[in-house]
Amino acid sequence: MRIDAHQHFWLRERGDYDWLTPDLEPLWQDFLPDDLAPILEKNAIAGTILVQAAPTDEETAFMLSLARAHPFIRGVVGWTDLSVADAPTRIAALASDPLIVGLRPMLQDLPDDDAILAPQVQPALAAMTRHGLALDALIRPVHLPRLIALRESHPDLRVVIDHAAKPYIASGDLERWARDLKAVAADGITHCKLSGLVTEAAAGWTLDDLRPFVAIVLEAFGPERVMWGSDWPVLNLASDYQGWVGATHDLLSDLGPEQQASILGGTAQQFYRLEER
Template sequence: MIVDTHLHLINKSALTYPWLGGVPALDRDFLYSTYEAEARRVGIDTALHMEVDVDPREIEMETSEVGQLSRREGSLLKGAIAACRPEEDGFAAYLERQQGDPLVKGFRRVLHVVPDDLSDGAVFRENLKRLAGSRFTFDLCVLPHQIPKAIALADLVPDLQFVLDHCGVPDIRSGAEHPWCEHISEIARRPNVVAKISGVVAYADESWNAETLRPYVEHTIGVFGWDRVVWGSDWPVCTLGGNLSTWVATTHALLNGCSPDERTKLLSANARRIWRLA
């Protein structure tokens, strides 16, 4: 069975998503019921909700909405990676409020939609240090040229578990492997970083196939190793390159020839260990 570590849900009647206007293909509802039906068919039995960059005033509302869905009988949702704003003075109080919520497994601040120097700020860095040694993870969502910024954060807080989203967002559409390749190899040297094999179908052109994605997925797994990779659907963003079933089938094709132990680590075991999932 598969643990999906990167599920987005969009419910426009409940929350506001300022960025959706710029992505017409995603500017509609993508609800839990739709995801669940397909997820169960392809073998997903556990999912972590990934924040969807809602209006900052609605960050805690988003977590509450996910919590309600997680309490449904038989829900696949077992945790949430919540949005946060480490660059703001109110982060400490926000973090304290999340401490008592077992649903919250970690945090993310999308860094490729803000100025490159945001994570260099003193407030951002001091607030990130508040997560040191905690049960929380921190997802890094950066473009290839920003991976050195992610490396700096990993070095700043060595006892915080970081998760690099989407194989570091390679530019597969253009076939560009550099400087992505070198940067991925460098960040993989940090033992407190794991890589998420997720979302890459959205970065390829319409004619992609498994072999198009293979160099990027295999390089990421190769430098991180099987104990430091997890899998994510990035639904519904993955629908820009296919659908959930297509991405799961492609993943299995890419894993052809791997041992059962390696396959299990990527698809479920590592995620269950990192986020303490039953």
């Protein structure tokens, strides 16, 4: 079963997508399940993980309403403020909904690079572990060492790095990113999404621009801890769904069928515990 482990929807009139502005012309429209469903069918993708795009509880409720109406949405990665005193209570309530598979603080947008390590956040992370929710880490390379410290405090928290931590593909600067990514992966537990790479590449990117970065991800995590995602519709800034699917097939062509199957669906099913839902 093929799973898209990372996609978004939004309805602009909801008004909480502060990052979404008219200058992002390919994204300045509504994107909803009826837009994605035929694309999934064309590419033989059976289901998706719907990931938050706004840091509000209201958007999480919106995503859950979409998931209840559209069965191809196999799980929702929502949001709640992990720093507030009642975060553990909020997390328990969210976890009672079987469609919630994880939470994503938008760490890349926070002014403090150490935000995930703040003392007030630790009870929330413990609650996520207790209730079986995964942490989607929306981070940049600077945050990778923070994940090592996070793991020391929460060894049983399931963590997946979104978009391979957004490496500097456009500049080709991979040395420090590769070192820190491998250090994180050495825990044998943390997972990584093969997604969001084309939007970090320069305009007119080629497969050769991506290959060194994909090779490092696969070397660090192995296929059993890598999951493919489209990052649709953000993907539309640099490609389209069919283009990224085709690129993925080329980038993974040296792997065996079982390894490809893990990356294209099996890893996501295991990590997000979709088989239990």
